[in-house]
Amino acid sequence: MGVLEDLEGARQAYERREWVSAYQRLSGVDSAELRGDDFSALAITAFLLGHRNDCVQALQRAYQVNLDAGDTRAAVRSAYWLTQVLWMGGEVAIGNGWLARAERLLDDLGEDVVERGYLLHEAMLRHVMRGEFAQAAELAPRITGYGRRFADADLVAMGLHSEGRLAIYGGEVAMGLRLLDEAMVAVVAGEVGPMFAGAIYCSSIEMCQEISDFGRAGEWTHALTGWCAAQPGLVAFTGQCAVHRGQLMRLHGAFGDAVREFERAAERYAATGGGPAVGMSHYERGEALRMRGEYGAAEAAYDLAAQCGHPAQPGQALLWLERGRTAAAAAAVRRLLTERADPVHRSQVLPAAVEVLVAAGDVDAAHTAAEELAGIASAFDCTALRAAAGYAAASVAIARGEAESALAGARRAADTWRRLSAPYEVARCTVLVGRALRLLGDESSAVADLAAARRAFAGLDAVPAERAAAALLVEAAAPGGLSPREVEVLRLVAAGRSNPQIAAELTLSEKTVSRHLSNIFTKLDVGSRTAAAAFAFEHRLV
Template identity: 55%
Template sequence: MGIVDDLQRARVAFERRDWATAYETLTTADAEAAGGAGLGADELMTLGMAAFLLGDMDACIRALQRGYRQRIDSGEVLGAVRFAYWLARVHIGRGEGAVGSGWAARAERLLADHPGDVVERGYLLIYDFFRCLERGNFAGALAVGEEIVSVGRRHGDADLVAQGLVCKGRMLIYSGHVPEGLAALDEAMVGVAAGELSTVFAGTVYCAMIEGCQEVLDFERVSTWTAALTRWCDTQPDLVPFTGQCAVHRGQILRLHAAYPEALAEFEEACRRYAALGSTTAAGLAMGERGDVLRIRGDYAAAEASYDEAARYGYEAQPGRALLLVARGRVPAAVSAVRRLLAETMDPVHRSRLLAGAVEVLLAGDEVRDAEEVAIQLSAISESFGCAGLRASAAYCQALVALAAEDPQRALPAARAAAQLWGELRAPYEVARAKVLVGRAVRLLGDEDSATAELTAACRTFAELGAVPARFEVERLIGRATTGGLTGRELEVLKLVAAGNSNTEIARRLVLSDKTVARHLTNIFTKLAVPSRTAAAAYARDHDLL
């Protein structure tokens, strides 16, 4: 097979999104043409994009650098600008900001002396957008996003139009104009759904859309587009970029639906894929999400380790870490962290993600007045944004604050509204938490039978989900003096586990075999519905079994 046939085969493979075949065929053609000039600039761009989509960023950069040099040597300035744009994007994407900024500056210098309205100017505006964003200039970033859309439409460039709509939509959301921002993101997705976008831009739009919806707790859109992204990734078995984001988003939906083991698996897969690309900040998000699930399940040591790992990647997992501090009895430290976060987080989107957790932390610290003020802020934001997840969260916080003020008449309708909204989102853990508030409210109103029914239903859900701390809390509210059905021998084993003894040490002290101790532990985990030795020890402490 000759070089011409190889190039044709590579083009066909690239068009059908068979990235591995395209890359291998072009690499072979390049080697066969080594006696001459090698691949031309167009083929080098295709080779670079195939390498990018396979996750081989070093090979991608090598191909793009060669293509750039060819365009410069032949005096094709606009072609060189295109290569410089992609070199900037790839370097920035893998955390080499200084190198990426250098390539962006070179592209802008090349274009400075080029007359006329050319589409390449629109691509370089993308870097202007991110510069505005870094400076916190949301108004300027919004204006740049609108200009990108305008350039794309003038030149009939679907990639650029979609990118501009994403920039515009995210800035509208950050400015508090959430319905308008979501409408812009929906419009960007039209190009994706119609197959008008190149693969890299389609993946970018998918992830930006889902991330934007996740930030405002628009779980309906998140679920819809995460399913679509998963199908899109599945059609490209060799694809590496975007698959980490896809795993994170799947994990977030699984967490919402309380499928915790599956969610943890997705977050761990996302970390693995991000590590392959050298994307540390995104890996930090995955580790933070993982920590939240572990905290809900009562595995506090593992949750703290996950939050620490997120911080190492440059991601602050809040308010999850503050809620973990409360769970471990370090309430003053949690309150201080929340006050700092509220003081430095002013835009409504990022603030909305903190407020519900802040209410819980402030109430734990008996800061009822401040908690009520934060709950009012969350309610106002939820009404402005109109997203069901935020409205559910706001209703829950209203009920919490009302109960802290011993106002069951105000708490009960808010708690019932939270339970209904979370139920519509198929979020069983959150529904059960709202039921706890319903139970507390009707108890204050003197209806003990209804309170017991609500609390018992919530307790059953928490046990089924393995949400150990929430289950312990409800058992205390019910007044259930329980040993979880443990036998006397199992209680002895549990006490020794809580004291930090290993299986072998327990076997020696109780004159048992290691195998028998392991069997007792299995029974303990099953009866208490706990996932680990740490959670079992927590149960023992919280139920005065020590």
Template identity: 55%
Template sequence: MGIVDDLERARRAYEQRDWAVAYDQLTAADGEPETAALGPGDLMALGTAAYLIGDHDACIRALQRGYRLQIDDGNVLGAIRFAFWLAMVHNLRGEGAVGNGWAARALRLLADQPDDVVERGYLRILEFYQRLGQGDFAGALRIGTEITEVARRFGDPDLLAQGLVCQGRLLMYSGRVPEGLALLDEAMVGVAAGEVSPIIAGNAYCAMIEGCQEVLDFARASSWTTALTRWCESQPALVPYTGQCAVHRGQILRLHGAYADALEEFNDARRRYAASGAQAAAGLALSECGDVLRIRGDYLAAETSYDEAAGFGYEPQPGRSLLMLARGRVPAAVATVRRLLAETRDPVHRSRLLGAAVEVLLAGEYVDEAETTAAELAGIAADFGCVGLRASAAYCSALAALESGDADRALPQARAATQLWAGLQAPYEIARSKVLVGRSFRLLGDEDSAVGELTSAYRMFSDLGATPARQDVEKLLHRETAGGLTGRELEVLRLVAAGNSNTEIAQRLVLSDKTVARHLTNIFTKLEVPSRTAAAAYARDHDLL
């Protein structure tokens, strides 16, 4: 067995995307006595394989050697390619100063080259991310467009996919969401066809799904999450992108109400991110965990997750504001959402905050401000056209209308929200929308229909384990359908319905027989029923048991 055999096996494994085998065989070939070292092409493959199995140090060593070989051979354009990837890898590791150094070296080498070379397009990618980091969205969009133009001119699939992703995301941030999503779809055509190299493909997958999540385009996000899962599973020993894949699977599971499974995915993603040093990404996974825990009513664990997310440099909003609201810290929640909206100007990122802001502002009794915020969300949803945003906007419009006492305006919006969320198979959001339908019916005087909607929502929340939402609906049901019974009277009624005598009820609740009798008299009066049997039937009919 010699270097030829090792290289043949290495190149075959590389083509088959078996990155661990490719790395091992290239490393073995590099150490054979009958050769001095690998050539530039095999060093690029070695660096790529090392990156994809999570060994960034080995990746950088291979790329540095490839760069030096190209310089020594006088292949300046080849050296620029290696310098570009060195800049990218260092930047992805969070080593911006080193990455900028390699970018500057590549630009210096490019200065003496012809104007129309494809390498200029690759170096524009580095400039794109610099502009993006500076918040220069207009400049970044211009550069993304130029990258795409260079890629089309040279027929370079990698550069085209990257350019379309850059251009598409910036079009979205500028408010042109349908155009931006169309470009992301175009980028994914080349990725799905296998025309794009693995690192660029992985970045494109993640950018596509993140963009969909940002504008609540859950249908697109679900489709591409499934594709990303297949893509990751087809590559043995792949390390990058598996954390993102777990996060995105968790987001879809949460949408569909599979909270336990979603938490498993988020925790898996957190472990993968923490091991690779991707701190901001680990913060995202922890923030997502906090959202699920908050919905389930585990406020202490949710706060811990949000705190840990913040420790990784990720601001867990608007989830933390909603947790403040759930804990009764309304002024703090109002101050936070106002600060977030003041800091966030682009419509994509504002759209993620506006729904929570409406809930918080209404809790603070800032009804006019909440109405304005709901109207802004409705406008963005109409422009973007994404079903999830439209559903969120309809819900917020209904909620604001109810707080103003306008049931005629609230009811069609609440029904629209219910239907839209149903199309996305989102049970928690369906149940929340049903609550607003029930409240609208109640304001319009249709109590039977109100009880039906509220009861349906109650059961859905119970099935999901969404304890706080279930308790809120329970209060709505008991306050009105039980004729204003007190909490103690409800306890007595349930025990009566279970067949207990007055003495047994007194023993269970540590009361006197006389007190139990008085409670029963009050129950009969409030419910307008003549007997224990009728009271028990009322309790069963109104789902009070």
């Protein structure tokens, strides 16, 4: 075959989305024969196949060839993609330099062309990277407008998607999800190029995970998996696809499979040059390892996430709590609550904050956090978030001795998690049901629920949760149906300690101590500290 035939074959392979063939053929043609759009095609195939350096070099050649040919708009597009690829690889300063070149070229051109919409997209992303969501939200509709005015399907889809994400961060969740879905329709229909399609798929699923919309996340993850499988040799976007599959595996209780999927995700990210996104796979792996009780490996995974620029919290705080570092965990979640201001990011912290604060004895702060979570869950109207809010409220009710409220809330939360096929969360709610029944004096029913939760955790290989449920079953031997904490309080009462002294010794608030004493008096059917102390001596609790 001659050069022209080779080049035509390469172009046809690219149009058919046969990325491996297109990459090999374009790489084999003498570069002197390639036009600017050929270099752009080579760059896209290189990116999709994980050859990042080749992608950058091809885009630089495309930029120069287009500029030399007097095609300023094509040169701007090359600079746009260079900025995108460099930013994704963490080379922000170099990417900014290419963006400045593109802006200067458009200024010199002086025309209102569709490429201005692409540079608006870059400007919007800069605002997002700085946390300037309000300024970014002002630009997003203009991006969509450019796409519609110039009939550019890629720009319309990315503009709608950007509008949707920013609307969600602004608290308008229902409208934001509608915009995300509208953008996804164009992607699924094949109207959008592979670079934008992959980005929109991954970003949409990530957004659904952030607001706990696991139903929608599952649908789009299934679609993304099919999209990746239909493109042999594809490497780009497959790392994030693996992360999202792993997240769903963990939700459904397959912790071992999830760990392996997150490991594959990290390998995929490494194949494309790594970058900040790899931190997500390490964090998610840490979450699954923590639930399995592999604490050392979980701590290492969280550390790797932090090194890659992904926050290790709130998972690390929960790990510290499980390892007995309650004060460190409480300090971490209090800091997170001051740092994360928007409702989306607060919704990710509040469930863990309630759990840690209850364990630390700061029930009032936990109550405030649980109420805020319930408000966000109602506004977002996402099933899993409502279930998490119900669990948090029931946990606080248990700590406050409000057994009836805890029982009703825990049962509702369990039903919701059951509909989402989330066995680990169902078992956690079942533990709360058992604890609430115990507070109500129905010990036989409490033991039945706690035993069911223990069996569920054992089946999931969730070792720490299984041990905690087993410990609660042992409590059935405590006289009068007293909880371990109530036994501690009673022992100190029998030793002559005052409420302030008990509070200081057990790191509780005086209000919580008074609540425990009230529960003790009710369970033992006594009316004074002296009578309670007598019970303690009689049953050898002292």
